[in-house]
Amino acid sequence: MARVELEADRVSMQLSPLDEVLSLHGSLHIPYRHILAAHADPVPEAWFRGFRVGTNIPGVKVAGSFYNGEGAMFYDFHDPARCLTLELDHEHYRRVVVEVAHDQDAAALATQITARLPPAAG
Template sequence: MADVRIEGDHLVIRLSLMDSVLAFHGSFNIPLSHVTNAYVSDYEDLELQYRLEGLNFGILKSAGVFANPEGLIFVDAAQGDCLVIETLGERFPRIAVQLAHDVDPNAIAHEIVRAIPDSGPVE
């Protein structure tokens, strides 16, 4: 599970301690000017093909760096909906994380898109 927040002009993604260990990666602190999009995707639609770093227990848990048809993606997710963040100029072009069960990923995605500089109105 990840905690995703906007702090000033940065998008902060904090992984739980266990997920940080499993994924061999800590948290992310991304300037909003490097974020190009945020949306909700089903885990299956991520089309993970090759694990490059981390672990993959299929739909039970995937954490780490993977390749998919669109390139590299950092994943910390399991079965169900996850928040996908697209970036430009960052180590990972896409980051997919699963949020806590009581957090609406659609609401977080809209909040991120609204905060992207020059992204225009979001309905």
């Protein structure tokens, strides 16, 4: 689980101490300019195929770095219905999926993040 904070120029995701251990990763800080999309769709049940570094106990906890044909992804969740997903560019991870803190709403955060994204070049 992560506490998501919207800062002036980036999204910060503070993992709980236990999740830092389980995921073998610390907090994440992602500039808005590197976020392609933010959404709160539930994580599909058959979401992962590939190599992982971290914890994957089906139905209990997923936390860590996962690698497949799409590239590197970071997951930290227990309840797939409470997840915020960020699709990224120019970052190590192509996707970050975290379960938000109990007092936060993933859909509201996704809307707020989307409003802060720079206009697409084109």
